[in-house]
Amino acid sequence: MTRPASIPLPLTSLDALERAGLTDPAERAVLDAVAAEFRVRISPAMAEVASDGVRAQFVPDARELQVVPEELADPIGDDAHRSVPGLTHRYPDRAILHATQTCEVYCRFCFRRETVGESGTLAEVEFDRVVDYLRRTPAVREVIFTGGDPLVLSARRLGAMLDRLEALGTMDLVRFHTRVPVVAPEKVSGALVAALDRALPVWLVVHTNHPDEMTGAAAAALRRLNRAGVPLLSQTVLLRGVNADADTLERLFRVLIRNRVKPYYLHHPDLAKGTGHFRVTLEEGQAIMAALRGRLTGIAQPLYVLDIPGGHGKVPVGPGYLRREGDHWVVTDPQGCEHSYRDL
Numbered sequence: 582m583t584r585p586a587s588i589p590l591p592l593t594s595l596d597a598l599e600r601a602g603l604t605d606p607a608e609r610a611v612l613d614a615v616a617a618e619f620r621v622r623i624s625p626a627m628a629e630v631a632s633d634g635v636r637a638q639f640v641p642d643a644r645e646l647q648v649v650p651e652e653l654a655d656p657i658g659d660d661a662h663r664s665v666p667g668l669t670h671r672y673p674d675r676a677i678l679h680a681t682q683t684c685e686v687y688c689r690f691c692f693r694r695e696t697v698g699e700s701g702t703l704a705e706v707e708f709d710r711v712v713d714y715l716r717r718t719p720a721v722r723e724v725i726f727t728g729g730d731p732l733v734l735s736a737r738r739l740g741a742m743l744d745r746l747e748a749l750g751t752m753d754l755v756r757f758h759t760r761v762p763v764v765a766p767e768k769v770s771g772a773l774v775a776a777l778d779r780a781l782p783v784w785l786v787v788h789t790n791h792p793d794e795m796t797g798a799a800a801a802a803l804r805r806l807n808r809a810g811v812p813l814l815s816q817t818v819l820l821r822g823v824n825a826d827a828d829t830l831e832r833l834f835r836v837l838i839r840n841r842v843k844p845y846y847l848h849h850p851d852l853a854k855g856t857g858h859f860r861v862t863l864e865e866g867q868a869i870m871a872a873l874r875g876r877l878t879g880i881a882q883p884l885y886v887l888d889i890p891g892g893h894g895k896v897p898v899g900p901g902y903l904r905r906e907g908d909h910w911v912v913t914d915p916q917g918c919e920h921s922y923r924d925l
């Protein structure tokens with residue numbers, strides 16, 4: 582693929598994508614049907630990266646119209662655990678805050694693709710209710726800002742929300758799940774960094790799937806956050822046609838640790854509508870993780886997890902290195918050889 586000219590604005594329509602040379606005019610009719618179903622948006626930073634692994638995540642594809650019955654509208658059960666509007670409280674010690682439904686990019690595989698872009702930002706009065714709930718529920722020690730992408734909100738709004746959470750006195754930390762530092766690094770402004778640099782620890786989990794996403798501007802944005810004392814983790818979705826091989830993931834995880842980001846989760850793809858072409862099997866995912874185990878520093882190893890469809894939680898899905906055999910364990914080493922281990 583050729584590199585488009587410098588792109589000043591987000592691409593939010595098929596016309597804009599066509600002008601940038603990202604879609605084929607011959608496919609327009611079918612892509613119109615895709616765009617009618619699932620929103621389109623590519624940030625300037627990502628539109629300018631000439632990489633198939635990056636494009637496949639954001640450019641609409643005719644295969645999105647293939648929906649199978651197992652694909653659920655709420656694949657991870659956000660709605661099943663809604664405590665107050667905007668808050669999903671599934672685990673006792675932490676809750677997810679849906680601060681906005683907007684994103685800088687609309688990813689073609691997103692597990693919230695049915696709701697992103699929809700009803701805008703959490704209203705002040707809704708956030709008041711969230712704060713009331715958290716005051717009544719001091720077992721919640723961590724609020725996870727998600728969306729959409731919470732870092733599309735203004736530094737002033739985020740700062741005000743964080744002030745309220747900090748004042749509760751019950752929080753261990755606040756966490757952000759975001760793609761902004763990578764897909765729209767210019768949004769990591771001085772004002773935003775200042776809002777996150779506070780007594781209450783703010784941790785940031787950056788969603789990134791391919792090493793080519795890490796532009797110089799993205800690296801600089803992560804450095805600004807790191808300098809402000811924000812611990813950086815990553816989450817990655819395992820995606821066919823993007824990163825579902827050990828070489829690409831090794832490159833991604835090495836890029837991350839060079840940028841002081843600790844790989845946290847590798848997600849098995851969710852059952853979101855029209856995402857079958859991205860899907861891999863658990864067996865393929867386990868084989869990739871096993872290959873990485875032997876050759877990549879432990880610091881760069883994420884945990885491979887499955888969000889059990891229906892809202893039953895995330896669990897590690899291997900590969901397993903241990904099995905019971907009579908009175909002893911059989912342990913598999915990174916080269917695949919088996920060894921006996923006995924509890925004393």
Ligand SMILES: *Cc1c(COP(=O)(O)O)cnc(C)c1O
Binds near residue numbers: 669670671675676895
């Ligand atoms: C993923 C998730 C969390 C966070 O889980 P961690 O394992 O702590 O990263 C919290 N609540 C819900 C509903 C989630 O889906």
Ligand code: SF4
Binds near residue numbers: 693
């Ligand atoms: S919520 Fe995250 S994965 Fe979904 S479209 Fe927005 S940025 Fe992409």
